[in-house]
Amino acid sequence: MLNWVEIVIRSFIFLIALFLLTKWLGKKQLAELSFFEYVTGITIGSIAAEVTMGLERHIMHGIIAMSIWTLFPIVMGLISLKNKKVRDFVEGKATIVIKDGKVMEDNLKKERYSIDELMEELRSKNVFQISDVEFAVIEPNGDVSVLLKKENQPLTAKDMQLKVAPIKEPQTVIMDGKVIDEPLSTIGLNRGWLNEELEKIGVSVDNVFLGQIDSYGQLTVDLYDDKIQVPTPQEKPLLLASLKKCQADLELFTIQTESMEAKQMYNHNSQKLNQILSKLTPLLKT
Incomplete structure (x- = not known):
């Protein structure tokens, strides 16, 4: 067999x-690697490269x-799950470098981190002091x-004692101009409803690059033609109005009616609706 043919094979x-081996190792190998996993990944790649080009070497030996x-690393990972000492040794431990606004210089030197590198990391998280x-x-x-x-943390709705609407995962129902039925059925909708919503904003499925439905049932679309202006969803503002x-x-009915019984009924229901509005307004304004 020719050498180049064998190299291709x-x-x-x-x-x-x-x-297959990377899939077996799991997604962690593709994201945040520990030192041990980093060394393992390099070694596996080196073995593959060596046996691929070393034609005198047997393929099975490399595999x-x-x-x-x-x-x-899989076995070590299983052991680490049950033993913290092993986990700390294999994966390492977190090191405190700032406490109460003061830099821990000894810990910084231990991790071989310069103050410039630390400041760079802080700036990447929008912290400048x-x-x-x-x-x-x-x-x-x-x-x-x-x-x-605490005094430097951004305000949250909880800090201001505001009620906000719960947010669920948006469902992608159109991608690359094609309708995806599974997420539609997950939220209890169908193609008929989707086609009606698209007709309201005057676009066709073929022109939709991405379409998503939020937790309130509002459809938002991104079109292939960016020059076309798509109106924003109006369901919640219309309901609030x-x-x-x-x-x-x-x-108004309370003021206009002369019947005391009707006046009390209108006034009672007006107050009840006002209470409902006070609860719904933060949700419908988002």
Whole structure:
């Protein structure tokens, strides 16, 4: 067999083997690597490259070596799940580098982090002054986690005692001009409803690059033709306006009627609707 033909065959074999072994290792290998996983990944790749180009080497020897290097971190991972000492040794521990707005210089040197690198990490998290930081640690993967002091944290709806609407995962129902039926059925809708919503905004499915339905049942679309202006969903503002009109009408009826019984009924229902509005307004304005 010609050398170049054998290299092509070996490359395809090891490409498939690497893909399967990486899938076996799990998604963590594709995201945040510990030092041990980093070394393992480099070694597996080196073995694959060596056996691919080393025509005198047997393919099975390379696959066996790669399998061992893949199996070992899996076994160590299972052991680490049950033993914290092993987990700390293999994956490392977080190191405190800022506490109460003060830099822990010894810990910073221990991790071989310069103050410039630390400031760079803080700036990437929109923190520009160390005194604003309550607590910061270097994670085992090298990332820096930051907790701002309470007075420097952004206000939340809870801090302001505001009620906000719960948000659920939006469902993607159109992608690349094609309707996806599964997410539609998940939220209890169908193509008939979707076609009606598209007709309201005057677009066709073929021209929709991406279409999503939020937790309130509102459809938002991104079109292939960016020059076309799509109106924003109006369901919630219209519902809020209708409720306010009903409440105003009840107050008007209370003033206009001469019947005391009717006046009490209108006034009672107006107050009830006003209470409902006070609860719904924060939800319908979002």
